[in-house]
Amino acid sequence: MTGWIEIGALNDIPRLGSRVVRTASGDIAVFRSADDDVFALDDRCPHKGGPLSQGIVHNKRVTCPLHNFVIDLASGEAVAPDTGCTRVHPTRVENGMVWLSLRQANPAS
């Protein structure tokens, strides 16, 4: 896990929307809920790799734009009966700024 990195202002992410953070190991999708919670996930749907950042955000979930898989933003798990999981990265918001800590790929996988 990396240390905390400031990635930008909360207001740069639309409510019920998302932004992408580029990293050398792939894009991270950063979501903002209706009540300003912020979540970060790998920008890949566990189903067919669709960019979750492009989906519609609702009730702390996002619907993948490719085949409507619904992913829980807090856990990264697909909502039943779909199955699969996307890696989640810790976030926090301080003084209107969003901070992100990246979890590295598990060496075993």
Add this chain to the structure above:
Amino acid sequence: MLEKVIKQKLVVIGNGMAGIRTIETLLERAPDLYDITVFGSEPYGNYNRILLSPVLAGEKTVDDIMLNTVQWYDDNDITLRKGETVTMIDRRTCEIVTEAGERLPYDRLLIATGSNPIKLPLPGKDLPGVIGFRDIYDVERMVEASTSHRNAVVIGGGLLGLEAANGLMKRGMNVTVVHLLDTLMERQLDPVAGGLLRKSLEERGMVFRMPAQTQAILGEDRVTGVRFGDGSELAADLVVMAVGIRPNFELARKAGLHCERGIVVSDTMQTYDGRIYAVGECVQHRRQTYGLVAPLFDQAKVCANHLAMKGFATYDGSVVSTKLKVTGIDLFSAGDFAPGPDKEEIVLQDANRGVYKRIILRDKKIVGAVLYGDTIDGPWYFQHLRDGTDVSAMRERLVFGAANLGDGGHAGQNSVAAMSDATEICGCNGVCKGTIVKAISEKKLFTLDDVRAHTKASSSCGSCTGLVEQVLAFTLGGDYSTAPKVKPLCKCTDHSHDDVRRVIVEQNLKTIPDVMRFMDWKTDNGCHSCRPALNYYLLATWPGEYRDDQQSRYINERVHANIQKDGTYSVVPRMWGGVTTSNELRAIADVADKFNIPTVKVTGGQRIDLLGVKKEDLPAVWADLNEAGMVSGHAYAKGLRTVKTCVGSEWCRFGTQDSTGLGVRIEKFMWGSWTPAKVKLAVSGCPRNCAEATCKDVGVICVDSGYEIHFAGAAGLHIKGTEFLAKVATEDETLEVIAAVTQLYREQGWYLERMYKWCDRVGLDAIRRQVVEDVANRKALFERFACSQQFSQSDPWAERARRGVGRNEFAPMAELELA
């Protein structure tokens, strides 16, 4: 603080399905509004009365059919007073009085006293061994009798009587059914189907005595037999009277509430006393009483809406369908099938296969259906019946069912029973019959939505929905299926598209959160299905006023390009009427080179598609295309896509009019408009129809004397030729009619409902009347379309490429070196 407001008191008389469904719905809507007390004379919680027959037949137990246990009432803070009877309603003081003399005040009262079995006034009717068929107690007595006695007589050859007879037979008794008329289930069946039913029940060992009138029930201490009108007698140790039910409204009548055959209620389920509501079998609504379960649930929903003080739902009556719950007998009936001078019939009878189908039509619509032997299309007919679909276009093939009507992809398969497990049902997601059957049985699925969620079958294009429904019916067997009368917009709400559109206008709702709040959405901010729908409805209802919610747009419409499987996008510039220039082509070539666009493809709509554009390149690509005078082609939009044309009189030796010029003119007028689903147009210069106008949403065929306007075609999931709408003499009129029909579709269509589906639903005649015959209305529709166009014709590409709209959308938030 005066925080604790005293809750209003709601008293419910009757602990049956209708009353409790009302309370359940009310609790979802307004959990804290009332202190609720429920009186029930039976010593149980609430159970599913329509499943008493399977309990009698030994196929289910009493526990299986319990809907709400006593625990449920506790959990929801409802006082259940079971085994207690209310004997009086004192409307003056707003109190009810119990048998024991206790008085209990109410602010609102709900009467759901249901019905009583009709007991024929025969000599001997009160002898031991004579019972009705109405509640668990009756079933227990019948089961008990079947263990110690041999011969049963069931009086009544209706739905209830036959189910009782079947149950007793399964319990090992010899059963004779006595029926007054010569047709079984005469309220649901015609004589032919009644005869087929009788034959197959006889094959199972049931004996019939009909037409026959019972004159007396014989016996001294206990029933020993029955005597008929002709003097003959039949021995019996059990007599079940199942001749019908009668609404139980004695209490209401004594309280001075207006009653006829039931308690008379309004469309809001109120009695003549506004504080008193009534639902279920005890009510009479628009002269109808109901004894089946689906209407009760419709009523419960409306009643709960008003009890929750929302006050916008109305009950318009129900059309009911019946399925006999006798395992192995396929029987379906719906609607009105009594012969009449204004009705027509389509009949298919195949004695060898034991199949009988009768479809009754009036005014080009299905008003009734009786199916025997092959009931697989029952729900399909019923859907058309309830929707009031104009079926004249499919009349020739109607009797053969849904599978015969032009769906692409399923090669005429219509009998799921005959399919092997490996047969593919859903072509989009590759789901076979066996997979669906397995999911239904293992995961205990009951609805189409369940199947969609668990197997993905029917969850993409939806053209296999009918097949999946059939697999459900086939796998679940005879249990009732209540397809909801109105399809909810999505799982976040019970309300239909039509309800939502109506309430938006009536209540002047202007934002998505306002709609969700007012209409009691079940989720905080909807889902990917309802938000885009609501966004469209608000946009179409309040042009120029509603602020488009970008986060409720599907990605393609939010970024004005089409997402591809690898997350890149495709870009299609508009080519008016399919006409381009060397300069435009050069600009497209330059863009393709500059941005390393891997694929350049000609589309079916006469334009050029640039595929594989990276999202962050989109604004720069658009800027270059804009520079050459090109704008967005809206190839991604639920809106106007293309106007395909042939070259017409300008070049073609057969051309009768300037089809290219007209196409360009239509496209310039209509581009940018949002519609419920995509809209594709075409203009052909002569009847040779090189622009293939007769399979488009709207197509024009030019002829020497003017312009024929066609609409509601399709050439995708479904193949459907267009319907003729109107013939006009000038280009101006053509434009007016096309804009008017599009506007009507914009105002009435359900989100994602293509124009041909909308036409199927509301009817060709209704559309012609409003768009063609009523000229003033056509002009008004045209004006509304033109008005909304003022606000929609701004090139979204230019807004983003040059004016910085949605800048954040296209740039990453941050780029991190590490990891």
